[in-house]
Amino acid sequence: MAWANILADLIGATILFAVPLLLVALGGMFSERSGVINIALEGIMIVGALCSCLTLVGLDKAGIGVNHPQLGMLIAILVAAASGAVFSLLLAFASINLRADQTIGGTALNMLAPAFAIVLTWAVQGQGQTTILIPTWTRITQDNFGIERADTFFQNLIFKSFYLTTVVAVVLFIAAYIIMYKTRFGLRLRACGEHPQAADSVGINVFKMRYAGVMISGVLGGIGGLAFTVAAGSGFQSSVAGYGFLALAVMIFGNWKPFTILGASLFFALFKVIGSYSDSIPFLPSFKSVSASEYIYLMLPYVVTMIVLILTSKKSRAPKAEGIPYDKGMR
Amino acid sequence: MFNWLGLFMVNLLLNNMPKMLANYWGATNKDRTASLATANKSALIPKAGLDKLLDSNYMNISIFIAIVIAIIIYIILEKMTFGYELKACGFNKDASIYAGINAKRNIVWSMVISGALAGIGGGIYYLSGTAQYTLVKSLLTMGFNGIPVALLGASSPIGIIFAAIFISYIQVGGEALQPEYAKEIIDIIIAVIIYLSAFSLLVKGILSRVMKGDTSNVNADEPVPITPPTGVKTGNAAGKVVGDAAGEVVKPIPADRIDHGETAKPIEASAKQPDTAAGIASESEEGGDK
Numbered sequence: 001m002a003w004a005n006i007l008a009d010l011i012g013a014t015i016l017f018a019v020p021l022l023l024v025a026l027g028g029m030f031s032e033r034s035g036v037i038n039i040a041l042e043g044i045m046i047v048g049a050l051c052s053c054l055t056l057v058g059l060d061k062a063g064i065g066v067n068h069p070q071l072g073m074l075i076a077i078l079v080a081a082a083s084g085a086v087f088s089l090l091l092a093f094a095s096i097n098l099r100a101d102q103t104i105g106g107t108a109l110n111m112l113a114p115a116f117a118i119v120l121t122w123a124v125q126g127q128g129q130t131t132i133l134i135p136t137w138t139r140i141t142q143d144n145f146g147i148e149r150a151d152t153f154f155q156n157l158i159f160k161s162f163y164l165t166t167v168v169a170v171v172l173f174i175a176a177y178i179i180m181y182k183t184r185f186g187l188r189l190r191a192c193g194e195h196p197q198a199a200d201s202v203g204i205n206v207f208k209m210r211y212a213g214v215m216i217s218g219v220l221g222g223i224g225g226l227a228f229t230v231a232a233g234s235g236f237q238s239s240v241a242g243y244g245f246l247a248l249a250v251m252i253f254g255n256w257k258p259f260t261i262l263g264a265s266l267f268f269a270l271f272k273v274i275g276s277y278s279d280s281i282p283f284l285p286s287f288k289s290v291s292a293s294e295y296i297y298l299m300l301p302y303v304v305t306m307i308v309l310i311l312t313s314k315k316s317r318a319p320k321a322e323g324i325p326y327d328k329g330m331r
Numbered sequence: 332m333f334n335w336l337g338l339f340m341v342n343l344l345l346n347n348m349p350k351m352l353a354n355y356w357g358a359t360n361k362d363r364t365a366s367l368a369t370a371n372k373s374a375l376i377p378k379a380g381l382d383k384l385l386d387s388n389y390m391n392i393s394i395f396i397a398i399v400i401a402i403i404i405y406i407i408l409e410k411m412t413f414g415y416e417l418k419a420c421g422f423n424k425d426a427s428i429y430a431g432i433n434a435k436r437n438i439v440w441s442m443v444i445s446g447a448l449a450g451i452g453g454g455i456y457y458l459s460g461t462a463q464y465t466l467v468k469s470l471l472t473m474g475f476n477g478i479p480v481a482l483l484g485a486s487s488p489i490g491i492i493f494a495a496i497f498i499s500y501i502q503v504g505g506e507a508l509q510p511e512y513a514k515e516i517i518d519i520i521i522a523v524i525i526y527l528s529a530f531s532l533l534v535k536g537i538l539s540r541v542m543k544g545d546t547s548n549v550n551a552d553e554p555v556p557i558t559p560p561t562g563v564k565t566g567n568a569a570g571k572v573v574g575d576a577a578g579e580v581v582k583p584i585p586a587d588r589i590d591h592g593e594t595a596k597p598i599e600a601s602a603k604q605p606d607t608a609a610g611i612a613s614e615s616e617e618g619g620d621k
Contacts, residue, residue, distance in 0.1 A: 090526070100529030104482050108526035111479065115518030122513050242335070249332055295343035302336045 008157040010273060016161045018269035019169045020045070020228035020240075024247035025254060025261045026176045027220030031088075033180070033256060034213025035193040035206075035321045039106025040091045041221050042244025043113030044084045048222025049229040050117040051083035052076040053132040053236040054124060060135040069137040073164040076138075077223055084222020085215045087113070092214040096207055099325035110244070117238035132236040134229065139163060165227035172220065177258045189213055193319035196326045206326045253305060255316050271301035334474070342466045363463040375460045393455040398492055400451065404444075405488040417441055449474065476502075479525045 024041050031038035038044075059072040087109070094105040121130055140162045180186040191199040192209040200206050221244070228243050229236045250268055254261030278297035309316075345352065345364060352364060367375055381390040408414035419427040420437045428434045456473065457464055480498050484491030498521060505517030 094526065094529040098529055098533055101482075104525060105529050107475075107478050107482070108522045108529070111475075111518050112522035112526070115513075115515035115522065118515040119513050119519065245334075293343075295339045295346070299336060299339040299343070302332050302339075306332055306336070 008154075009160065010270075010277070012157055012160045012162075013273045013277070014266065014270045015166065016163075016231045016269075017272055018265045019166050020224040020231060020243055021247050021250050021265035021269055022173060022262060023169050023220045023224035023227060024244060025251040025265055026173065026258065027217035027224065028248055028251040029217075029254075029256055029258065029261060030176070030180075030189070030213045030220070031217035032213075032251070032322045033193045033319050034189045034210045035196060035319060035324070035326070036092070036095050036210055036214050037102040037106065037323045038088075038091065038214065038217050038221075039103055039248070040088065040109035040113075040244075041217070041247055042240060042242070043106075043109040043111075044087050044218050044221035045225030045228060045240045045244045046113040046117050046238065047087040047225070048080035048084040049225035049236050049240060050120065050132075050238070052080035052222070052226040053134060053229060054120075055079045056135055056138065057132060060137075066135075066137055070140070070164055073138050077165065077168055077226060080222040080226040081219040082222070084220075084225065085218040088214050088218025088221070089211075092211050095325065096210045096214070099327065102323055102325075114238050117236075121236075121238060130237055131234070134235050138230055161231070163227070163230045165223065165230060168223065169227065172223070173258065173262060176220075180258060185212070190319075192326075193321055196321050197328075200326075200328065210326070249305065252316065252318075253309060255312075256319060268301055268305065271304055275300050341464075345464070345466060362467075363465045364457075366463055367458065367460045374458060376455065376458050389459070389461055391459055393459060396451075396455065397495075400448065401488045401492050404448075408488065413440075449477070452477070476521075479521060482525055483528065 024045060027044070028038050028041055053076075055076045056072065059075065060066070064072055091102075091105050091109055094100045095102040118130060121132060125132070141159055180190070188199065188204045189209050189212065191204060192206050192213070196206045199209070224243075224247070225240055228240050232241070246268065247265075250264045251261060253268070254264035275294075275297040278294055349355070350365070350370070355365065376391045376393050376396075378391045381392065382388055384390075406414075408418065416427070416432045417437050417440070419430070419432055420434045420441075424434050427437075452473075456462060476498065480494045481491060483498065484494035501520065502517055505514040508514055508516065
């Protein structure tokens, strides 16, 4: 039974950590497919996580959360999406209207977000209180479905770390695929990322499309921030541990396409989980002669990704016009 | 990717090297490298009396090392063929390949140089003896702060000297705010400064309109590569040349490739002009390396 339990834990944790990567990488995909490099994903995640965690704490204090836990979680997700979208407007304004360098704007926002989060957390919780604790009712347990608790493989697999964000991520993934490839809007968005002048010549408003792309990435990035915070467990500490940058890597790894991004995020999360639980997985070699051997496993996801990227980089294809501000007069 | 790779690799190496960690040298903590003052005093960067002159323990000659390196980089970038080729690749890779520059080699070189400079930065920081490397699983913020410094210095080596001093000045000021206020307020200030530097395009457009005294020209902030942007102070005839050069920045390079040195100067001059004239269009494009 022990083996089954470990396997269930492993898969559960992989899915849990794949969710933020998937959501944020999908967000990055929307932004870059519309032609705006979104380095600010990390900052968007932090802002989304900050606002939604404050919402969760507020709901907890108001007593709504305990009575209707999943309604509270849904509100938090909506708040995360809205705050991420509002924050991403800053990037959109600088890079679309002012035609500023998109990397600069993104870097500035990445700096702004954690600092803003810390200052706001201090302001709300008092001096030196840097952690926003997430209420325990956010997790979906067996009680929500009225199922008897048991130590079986499937219950360990599903209920050990099951949050509403996972469900939302699945829904959003399907929605993202449909929007990107099956709607008029998606086609126009992609056109703006490939050749905005051509798109403009057939009457598509490039500015509007790029705004839409960046704001969708804000929505997904904000929800991803909340998903990361509930996955990381201990509460929100004004940081998402570089997951925004990881998501960027996942997006490039996933070749700017939804299904490959799904595969890439699962792959990356699996290696990440193996890295952090390496000492509790029995069948891995433990490198007894090397001290602090956990670093070998922590390095693993990055090494594997680099190798895969080297092997597949010939096929990788970025949107043509990404990073170039749209200028009507340009040839 | 390589951020984390480097981090974990260094942590792994430090853990497995004898005599590296602080606990070998009598300290209690195992999570950081040995303090250089106890382990090996001769490895410290010499202070050359500057600490007595300025009455500060933090002072050593590394500031001069940094400034000298900045000047060397300036000379390489502005006065040498190699630097010109590097910049040409940054402006337009395809055009520089067309002009006979080995763009791939130049891009690799630029990465090598930036890695070397970042390495010197890390070395100087820890060899000053005031800080110990801590084995943590998160990245140092200083590496990321280098990006805004470069942007604030408008990607010019000389500008970066002053930008670096400015940013570290307000950061040290932030440490002094500490008990009453969160020092992250400083990060907010820096972030806002950099974000607003993106507005320079807007301000330049307004300025050029005001200077020309022509408010009806809606194209003032929308420079087209072929025609000279309005509000450039360098007369009309020069503006024409500038406009052409802005369109095809690297056109004159083949001549430069043939004989080095002598001809580099006039070409340099013609390459610098689009910098100022079309600066409105290509403002801070140099800093766009991710």
